[in-house]
Amino acid sequence: MPGCVIMPYSDVVIVGGVAAGPKTAATVKRRLPDARVTLFQKGAHLSFASCGMPFFAAGDVQSFSELTQTGYGVPRDTEFFRSSRGCDAVTGVEVIDVDRNAHTLTLRRVERGETFEHQYGKLVLATGAHPVDPPFPVVASERIRTFHSPEDAMAFRKLAESGAIDRAIIVGGGFIGCELAEAVGSLWGIETVLIECEAQLLKGTLDPEMSALVEQELRKQDVELHLRATVTGIELNAEDQLQANIDGGATVTADYVFLALGVRPQAELAERCGLAIGACGGIVVNAQMQTSDPDIYAGGDCVESVHQLTGKPLMLYMGSIANRHGRVIAENLAGGKVQFPGVLGTRCLRVFDLNVGAVGLTETAARDAGFDVQSVHGSFPDKPDYQPEVKTMVLKMIFDGTTMQLLGLQAVGEGDIIRRLDTFAAFLQYRATVDSLFDFEHAYAPPYAEALDPLHHLAGLAHAVRRGQQFVRPGGLFDTISTNAVLIVDVREDEEAEATPLPGCWTANGTPVIRIPLGQLRSRLDEVGRDRPIVLVCQRGARSYQAAYVLKGASIEQVTSLAAGLQAVTDH
Helix, strand or coil: CCCCCCCCEEEEEEECCCCHHHHHHHHHHHHCCCCCEEEEECCCCCCCCHHHHHHHHHCCCCCHHHHHECCCCCECCHHHHHHHHCCEEEECEEEEEEECCCCEEEEEECCCCCEEEEEEEEEEECCCEEECCCCCCECCCCCEECCCCHHHHHHHHHHHHCCCCCEEEEECCCHHHHHHHHHHHHHCCCEEEEECCCCCCCECCECHHHHHHHHHHHHHCCCEEECCCCEEEEEECCCCCEEEEECCCCEEEECEEEECCCEEECCHHHHHCCCCECCCCCECCCCCCECCCCCEEECCCCECEEECCCCCEECCCCHHHHHHHHHHHHHHHCCCCCCCCCECCCEEEEECCEEEEEEECCHHHHHHCCCCEEEEEEEEECCCCCCCCCCEEEEEEEEECCCCEEEEEEEEECCCCHHHHHHHHHHHHCCCEHHHHHHCCCCCCCCCCCCCCHHHHHHHHHHHHHCCCEEECCCCHHHHHHHCCCEEEECCCHHHHHHCCCCHHHHCCCCCEEECCHHHCHHHHHHHCCCCCEEEECCCCHHHHHHHHHHHHCCCCCEEEECCCHHHCCCC
8 A cells, every 4th residue: 555654573573682682583593594583672782791791890801892792803783683693683772562462562762762663473571680779868979870781880990990989889798799899899909898788798699607708708808898787878978978878877988889789670561561470570481481471482680580499489680591591482482392491590700719609509598498408518629739729619518308309509719619510500400319429420630620529528428417427517616615515626737727726716715625636536535535525626627527437436426527627617
């Protein structure tokens, strides 16, 4: 009909251009080369490595453009998607409405404000997440920002490079807050204050005694750490400094403030068009990543995940998961029958000299899910001690004491924790038990690993617990000796004990200590006695574990070992 305007149409329209969206687009075009695929992105940048932004802010990554390039140096811009991926990518456009009956989107150009419509065959929502709004008043200032967008990273980097920031406050002790503490303080030399309202950092990822190792590292690196500190407002003081007011009357001043309070799913568009939203606030999808509308799929940070071990919904904001979502969505759009299995929560980060990570459930989460929670700790080298580059790590394994099912692993240390987390994730996915770790055949050569992997040793510790061996967890010995008349037996060698004395708080109330190296213990049993409970201590935990069997072999029964040894203790 003359003069009729034909509305643009795409077989697949994708809303969101950071992780899940671009992955979906690229995979769909490989599976369906003739399909018309259009991707709309509100921001100016496409397919950028958002998880790399702290390293750009720190100066480890020289320019933001490096986060937008392929491994062979080509920018992932609109031309890249057109020429290399065969799809249309449009930036600076926001989707403001979805008419599900008509399969029509209403869009607005961000800069000019004009609106237009676009029809779809199938729709994919990959809208990501929003920063959580602060629950306290915040003065308007360009020096108070979240750390979520490229603009946030670039604004801080510009000021840091100019020397305009001497002191910075980070509000929030989650992943971003801990990564920012290193980014701000390590390269730029900016005095850094980290404020967290909880009693520990990284809650939900680490249990308290493991988080304490991270907190110790931050303080070692001169980060001023405030735990159990609730910010009530941020204002400008009389000297025109930014001032964070803390419940109870304390104040902290700085030149710059990061609000690292977490994120929430950006599910408003889905909610407006009537899609199901879960209890966690994310879009509800099935195993094929379909929403409650079979013609609309969703993936990435905007969707609710299901934990493989508990079956419960949760939000897990990870670029790795978003990319996996994109593949599943694309395969199903192309006619496949692919399912996303749910998540295990495998995550890691670097905090100055420490590698930090976890997979599976914390003790609290496992207990809430109804498991019979047991745990063991160990301190290990990541390769034989005679290797020149050996580094150590502290591991905590959580398991079900009745079924011996593996439930979680937490790791903190300078050593190679990642291979242990990745391996453990595979065991969790198949509902493995503790005994599976004994049968795990790892790659062994002295430059890379010991003959028995730390996971094997953790399995041995779990069985020791089942046989009745008693351990006091790292950080718990002070409480033990405060409430019990115990004898501490230090089974380290003389040189070790001189280099690393026992914490003074352990003996401040007169708790007796004797030092008997493990090799001398059998010949000096009369010094130990049998009239009080005994706590065995060594550097990493292995010798105190062996010493416990020596004492029990001599019919000395009131014996407990310090799990993971002094290496895992932070109160000294």
